Amino acid sequence: MAGAQRFRFREESGPGAHGTVLEVRVPQVLHVQYGMYVWPCAVVLAQYLWFHRRSLPGKAVLEIGAGVSLPGILAAKCGAEVILSDSSELPHCLEICRQSCQLNGLSYIQVVGLTWGHITKDLLSLPPQDIILASDVFFEPEDFESILATVYFLMQRNPKAQFWSTYQVRSADWSLEDLLYKWDMKCVHVPLESFDADKEDLAESALPGRHTVEMLVVSLRKNSF
Numbered sequence: 001m002a003g004a005q006r007f008r009f010r011e012e013s014g015p016g017a018h019g020t021v022l023e024v025r026v027p028q029v030l031h032v033q034y035g036m037y038v039w040p041c042a043v044v045l046a047q048y049l050w051f052h053r054r055s056l057p058g059k060a061v062l063e064i065g066a067g068v069s070l071p072g073i074l075a076a077k078c079g080a081e082v083i084l085s086d087s088s089e090l091p092h093c094l095e096i097c098r099q100s101c102q103l104n105g106l107s108y109i110q111v112v113g114l115t116w117g118h119i120t121k122d123l124l125s126l127p128p129q130d131i132i133l134a135s136d137v138f139f140e141p142e143d144f145e146s147i148l149a150t151v152y153f154l155m156q157r158n159p160k161a162q163f164w165s166t167y168q169v170r171s172a173d174w175s176l177e178d179l180l181y182k183w184d185m186k187c188v189h190v191p192l193e194s195f196d197a198d199k200e201d202l203a204e205s206a207l208p209g210r211h212t213v214e215m216l217v218v219s220l221r222k223n224s225f
Helices: 040-051 070-077 091-103 141-157 177-182
Strands: 004-010 021-027 060-063 081-087 110-114 131-135 162-168 185-190 213-220
Touching: 004 040, 021 070, 021 091, 040 070, 040 131, 040 162, 040 213, 060 070, 070 081, 070 091, 070 131, 081 091, 091 110, 131 141, 141 177, 141 185, 141 213, 177 185
Parallel strands: 060 081, 060 131, 081 110, 131 162
Antiparallel strands: 004 021, 162 213, 185 213
């Protein structure tokens, strides 16, 4: 295993008091594969989870395209029942998920290989989820619809589920709105300042820097029971 990168999330405390600190360690790997890095979006999504940590215990949470799994690991440390997933075609990414679990004493977390847009045995075997996480999976436009098709399938298992996703704004030509409408979903853009993420350095790291990151909460437009 390569070195580890540390992220520390702090609870604001009053004068003379020490707030809660939660530390997450993830593998620091130099590799051409996108999923081997902690991207700015992952830290912002982890901060959103940290801000809502009191709602997480007992929640079923699935992170897709997890890679080094910073958001999913944080959710697990906050009491969620987490499953991590990455591409079934990239076994080295699944191994990085497992290494992240080991670094944080969470070796019991299930890691599964999924292929976006495909109904596979592993996808069918997943239990209903309350929250689906994804950071910066909207990278290649040709993948957008396959990702949403997978999320839609998961939401049909629990129509009250939410999809919490961060993405980095790279082009004004990219838009998810039409695809969300096509898949009968709606989204809320969450201002970063509403969960203390409007900073260049979160969790004692140099991320997200000056990158423009959007935070979305996506749900079904109507519950289909």
